[in-house]
Structure formats: structure tokens, C-alpha cells
Amino acid sequence: MTIIVLFGPPGSGKGTQAQVLAQKFGFKHVSTGDLFRYNMKNNTPLGQEAKSYMDKGELVPDELTTKMLKDELQRNPDQKGFILDGYPRTTSQAKALDSLLEELLQSGVDITLALSVEDEILVERIKKRSLDSGRADDADENIIRNRIKEYYDKTAIVSEHYKAQNKWVDLEGVGEIDEITQVLSKEIEKVSSL
Numbered sequence: 001m002t003i004i005v006l007f008g009p010p011g012s013g014k015g016t017q018a019q020v021l022a023q024k025f026g027f028k029h030v031s032t033g034d035l036f037r038y039n040m041k042n043n044t045p046l047g048q049e050a051k052s053y054m055d056k057g058e059l060v061p062d063e064l065t066t067k068m069l070k071d072e073l074q075r076n077p078d079q080k081g082f083i084l085d086g087y088p089r090t091t092s093q094a095k096a097l098d099s100l101l102e103e104l105l106q107s108g109v110d111i112t113l114a115l116s117v118e119d120e121i122l123v124e125r126i127k128k129r130s131l132d133s134g135r136a137d138d139a140d141e142n143i144i145r146n147r148i149k150e151y152y153d154k155t156a157i158v159s160e161h162y163k164a165q166n167k168w169v170d171l172e173g174v175g176e177i178d179e180i181t182q183v184l185s186k187e188i189e190k191v192s193s194l
């Protein structure tokens with residue numbers, strides 16, 4: 001079982017890379033953003049609650065997010081590995097993840113791969129993505145900037161948690177998509193138990 005966390009600000013390319021890497025390595029891609037959007041689309045109670053936060057570009061409360069992640073891990077037993085995209089986003093989530101992985105899979109995070117991209121490029125990428133993503137939180141520059149602020153206020157600090165465990169690698173998130181996939185793949189191969 002290999003557990004990879006893809007980390008980085010909104011628009012850094014986590015979702016794009018996670019999809020390609022999951023296919024390449026045969027791992028299950030788990031995106032908390034996608035799970036929330038699925039719940040919103042189907043108007044579930046979880047979706048209704050998450051919407052009020054997501055529409056403002058704020059983080060959804062930890063308890064709700066962690067419960068959703070736990071359900072998703074339980075729904076997918078017997079995987080070779082997981083690529084987590086968008087979780088953890090707070091130190092409390094990082095601690096919850098360690099406990100969950102231990103409890104459910106007798107495992108832990110193998111490595112956190114962090115994509116760095118400067119803010120103005122993030123804003124441009126997300127605005128461009130909004131043309132076909134249909135996401136309310138992509139369409140408005142104030143909301144985009146609030147998401148980036150949330151990242152620096154609450155998420156960036158999660159690096160300390162993984163650095164303390166020697167499970168953190170900083171990588172360049174600007175460049176050809178394929179080249180970034182290759183760099184990420186090399187890091188996954190180093191820790192993968194395949």
C-alpha cells in the first residue's frame with residue numbers, strides 16, 4: 001500500500017497530475033474537492049453544508065471533511081495505493097489522516113509531493129480554467145484570491161507536519177505537464193512498495 005499526498009495551492013496542478021499518476025501507477029485518486037462537488041451536484045446534506053464555505057473560497061470545517069474522507073477510504077478497500085489531492089489542508093487534518101490510515105489500513109503517508117507556483121500564475125490558471133470548469137469558486141477573482149489566502153493562512157503550515165516526519169518534497173509546479181508528471185513519478189517510484 002502506497003499513500004501519496006499531492007500538495008500545493010489552488011491551481012498548482014494537483015488535480016491534473018493526480019489523475020495521470022493514479023492511472024499510471026494503478027492507484028485510487030481521492031480528491032476532496034471533487035467529492036464535495038459531487039455532493040453539491042446531488043444536493044446531499046453534506047453538499048448543502050459544504051457549499052456555503054466553498055462558494056466563499058473558505059475551507060470546509062475539518063470534522064465534515066475528515067468524515068467524508070474516511071467514508072471514501074472505507075468504500076475503497078484493497079487498493080494498491082492512494083493519491084490524495086486536496087487533503088490534508090490543515091494541521092488538524094494531517095493528524096487525523098495519520099490516525100485514519102493507521103486505523104483503516106495499518107499504513108501511513110509515504111511521501112508528500114508539494115508543487116510550488118507563484119500566486120499571479122495561480123490566478124491566471126484558475127481564471128482560464130473557469131471558462132470550462134463551471135465552478136463558482138473559479139469564476140470570481142476575489143474568491144480565487146481568498147482561496148489562495150486560505151492556503152497561506154491554514155494550509156502551507158501543514159509542511160511542518162511532514163517535514164518533521166521526513167516525508168516532504170518541494171517540486172517546481174511550472175513547466176510542461178508531462179515533465180512535471182515525470183518528476184513526480186520518480187519520487188513515487190522511490191517510495192512505492194510495488
Ligand code: ADP
Pocket residue numbers: 009010011032033034036053054057058059060061062065085086087088089090093137147
Ligand atoms: P483547488 O485546489 O483548486 O482549490 P479543490 O477542488 O481542491 O480546488 O477545492 C475546492 C474547495 O473545496 C476548497 O476551496 C474548499 O472549500 C473545499 N475543500 C476541498 N478540500 C478540502 C479540505 N481538505 N478541507 C477543507 N475544505 C476543502
